[in-house]
Amino acid sequence: MIKSILAAAKLVKAPPARTSDEWARDKRVMPPSSPRPGNFDPDVNPYMRPAAWAAAQPCYDRETVITATQMGKSVTFENIIGHRLDEDPTPIMYVAPTAPLLKDAVVPKFDDMISECESLSAKLNVRKSSTFVKWIAGTKLRFVWAGSPSGLSADSVGLILVDEVDRIVNTGEGSTMVIVERRGDAYDGSKILYTATPTHGRVAKRKHPVSGLWHWEVAQVKALGSAIWKLWQSGTRHEWAVPCPECGEYFIPWSGLLWWPGKGGEKECTPDEAQRHARLTCPSNGCQIENKYRSWMNERGRAVAPGQSISRDGEVSGEAETAGSTHFTYAVSGLCSFSSKKSYGALAKDLLSAQQSGDPADLLAVYNTGFGECYAQAGDVPTWEQVRSMCWGYAAGQLLLEPLKIYCTVDVQKRRLVYVVRAWYAGMGSMLLEHGDLWGDTDQDAVWDQLSDLIDTEYGGHPINVTGIDIGYRDDQVYKFINDHKARAIALRGRERLDKPFRKEMVEVDRKGKTRKRGDARWAFDSPFAKRWVHSRFGRPDDRGGWWLLHQQVTDLYCKEIVGEEWREAEGKFHQVGENHYLDCEAMQYIMALRDKLQRRKVGALTKAQLAVAVKAGPIQEGGAEPLDDDATPAPVVLAPVPAPPPPTEADKPAARQRRADAAPAKGRSRFNIIKRPTR
Numbered sequence: 144m145i146k147s148i149l150a151a152a153k154l155v156k157a158p159p160a161r162t163s164d165e166w167a168r169d170k171r172v173m174p175p176s177s178p179r180p181g182n183f184d185p186d187v188n189p190y191m192r193p194a195a196w197a198a199a200q201p202c203y204d205r206e207t208v209i210t211a212t213q214m215g216k217s218v219t220f221e222n223i224i225g226h227r228l229d230e231d232p233t234p235i236m237y238v239a240p241t242a243p244l245l246k247d248a249v250v251p252k253f254d255d256m257i258s259e260c261e262s263l264s265a266k267l268n269v270r271k272s273s274t275f276v277k278w279i280a281g282t283k284l285r286f287v288w289a290g291s292p293s294g295l296s297a298d299s300v301g302l303i304l305v306d307e308v309d310r311i312v313n314t315g316e317g318s319t320m321v322i323v324e325r326r327g328d329a330y331d332g333s334k335i336l337y338t339a340t341p342t343h344g345r346v347a348k349r350k351h352p353v354s355g356l357w358h359w360e361v362a363q364v365k366a367l368g369s370a371i372w373k374l375w376q377s378g379t380r381h382e383w384a385v386p387c388p389e390c391g392e393y394f395i396p397w398s399g400l401l402w403w404p405g406k407g408g409e410k411e412c413t414p415d416e417a418q419r420h421a422r423l424t425c426p427s428n429g430c431q432i433e434n435k436y437r438s439w440m441n442e443r444g445r446a447v448a449p450g451q452s453i454s455r456d457g458e459v460s461g462e463a464e465t466a467g468s469t470h471f472t473y474a475v476s477g478l479c480s481f482s483s484k485k486s487y488g489a490l491a492k493d494l495l496s497a498q499q500s501g502d503p504a505d506l507l508a509v510y511n512t513g514f515g516e517c518y519a520q521a522g523d524v525p526t527w528e529q530v531r532s533m534c535w536g537y538a539a540g541q542l543l544l545e546p547l548k549i550y551c552t553v554d555v556q557k558r559r560l561v562y563v564v565r566a567w568y569a570g571m572g573s574m575l576l577e578h579g580d581l582w583g584d585t586d587q588d589a590v591w592d593q594l595s596d597l598i599d600t601e602y603g604g605h606p607i608n609v610t611g612i613d614i615g616y617r618d619d620q621v622y623k624f625i626n627d628h629k630a631r632a633i634a635l636r637g638r639e640r641l642d643k644p645f646r647k648e649m650v651e652v653d654r655k656g657k658t659r660k661r662g663d664a665r666w667a668f669d670s671p672f673a674k675r676w677v678h679s680r681f682g683r684p685d686d687r688g689g690w691w692l693l694h695q696q697v698t699d700l701y702c703k704e705i706v707g708e709e710w711r712e713a714e715g716k717f718h719q720v721g722e723n724h725y726l727d728c729e730a731m732q733y734i735m736a737l738r739d740k741l742q743r744r745k746v747g748a749l750t751k752a753q754l755a756v757a758v759k760a761g762p763i764q765e766g767g768a769e770p771l772d773d774d775a776t777p778a779p780v781v782l783a784p785v786p787a788p789p790p791p792t793e794a795d796k797p798a799a800r801q802r803r804a805d806a807a808p809a810k811g812r813s814r815f816n817i818i819k820r821p822t823r
């Protein structure tokens with residue numbers, strides 16, 4: 144009797160005899176809609192096998208997995224959960240950032256897995272189950288979104304999977320992680336799995352002195368916005384290494400090893416050429432690896448932590464520096480993906496296109512979802528002296544070349560309007576024409592009349608095409624102005640977060656809740672996104688387009704306000720460190736250009752170096768610009784060299800009034816000349 148109880152207990156207690164991917168090979172059939180229908184084949188993406196392996200090891204109570212997109216990450220975690228429910232049932236909770244994500248993307252895949260796996264569907268209690276709760280083998284699989292703290296704290300569970308960790312934290316529900324950890328702690332022998340593509344962070348590779356492998360270095364936490372990367376750093380720090388097909392040495396693929404003709408140099412190829420000729424460089428001997436070897440390399444891949452070495456025949460030796468950690472953490476590069484959409488060529492094309500656009504959002508997307516790496520803009524916090532160094536050899540109001548568009552953007556203050564006028568070119572190049580402020584109480588008409596005059600200014604015969612005015616203060620005055628200047632002025636509204644760069648919104652009610660008869664419109668925009676683009680203009684190499692020029696009479700005040708906010712990588716947001724009105728104006732300039740789709744205008748786009756040749760001006764030089772025409776209306780800014788004017792105070796107001804008297808209307812009259820017409 145006792146013997147049989149012991150035998151039964153042994154049977155019940157027996158650990159899973161296999162890992163989840165082997166379970167899936169045996170039991171799981173992928174639906175026809177999946178990239179690889181039919182029996183699940185774990186050998187397609189061998190780099191996910193360490194994730195499945197670690198989930199089955201009792202020595203780890205936490206697991207963190209970082210990948211790019213399209214790497215078979217979701218299917219791996221579905222397998223881990225399916226395997227557990229089938230062969231070692233425990234209550235399971237699946238956490239994702241939002242309910243729609245669960246409902247539309249996650250749950251249907253689990254439904255497919257259950258219906259196409261006989262032993263799971265046989266154990267499914269259909270009557271008790273709902274969309275977000277599946278009863279299988281007498282235990283619950285619950286799907287919970289991060290915005291639902293009650294769902295998170297409902298009952299304790301033996302296995303928790305937290306998906307898209309970075310999106311959870313970034314939506315401001317940071318406490319989710321604390322609640323999740325508490326759920327797991329309440330259950331003996333529980334496991335928590337975290338996974339995501341990473342987001343912001345400044346990370347670097349370091350060559351290990353013993354193994355010679357290049358690992359991700361542990362970054363300072365304050366340099367990291369990405370929650371998944373912080374989790375990853377806190378554990379074993381395993382990475383996927385593959386052998387070079389030419390010399391046989393193992394290495395860890397990452398974006399820095401991707402090569403294309405002329406990379407980073409003067410004769411860099413186009414993104415399309417990069418797609419055709421991209422190679423992966425072997426860091427040991429510089430071998431140039433073609434894309435076709437990807438699966439050969441993956442078949443022989445190994446997961447290694449810092450301190451471990453791999454011989455040419457794949458033998459892993461040496462003790463990991465992180466040995467003993469109960470948190471298995473693992474990262475695999477997008478360069479190892481099985482997907483044809485992530486070939487070396489496709490990734491090279493995406494990366495080079497993003498580098499050429501210089502757009503922080505594009506670059507972030509390529510590094511995060513393409514490679515599975517953190518990314519931080521170089522020179523995120525420029526100094527005001529760096530801003531000043533953007534001055535070029537031209538005077539305020541002078542056009543270097545015929546522009547595509549000229550915009551005026553206006554920041555509304557209580558007693559003044561701060562404005563910037565900038566000319567825009569193909570390829571998102573732009574040059575500052577004027578900056579300044581118009582003084583007067585902005586709830587009265589006089590200052591708006593001045594703005595009316597200002598936006599009639601012409602530059603070398605070119606009018607200001609559109610004026611963008613920031614809304615959120617003095618809305619009634621702004622909408623009145625916009626209605627008085629139909630088709631020439633729009634309202635802009637910066638937001639701390641938006642799901643796209645900008646979006647048109649209709650405003651139905653005014654401040655007092657009264658219906659607006661005219662149905663005013665405004666353009667909401669992602670303010671941090673636009674400001675980061677402005678800051679990304681500094682330190683751009685001369686062989687890139689998207690230049691952003693300042694004229695010689697730019698004031699120190701202007702330069703200081705451009706850096707009046709600093710981007711904090713760890714928090715993923717800006718901090719105000721000084722006045723920032725000109726930064727707001729310049730951020731709006733960028734949105735105006737995007738709104739007109741100028742980023743798609745490639746014909747005639749010049750790099751900064753080509754521009755210098757085209758106008759024979761170049762960075763500040765003596766006599767580089769023609770003097771202003773004295774007969775024209777007075778220049779709106781003082782002439783260089785400029786002592787930094789103090790920030791405006793009450794005492795400045797008389798001077799400001801004088802400025803107003805000087806600001807003669809310039810209707811229909813050209814105030815400025817073009818230095819040189821473009822050579823065609």
Ligand SMILES: [Zn+2]
Pocket residue numbers: 387388389390391392425427428429430
């Ligand atoms: Zn090699």
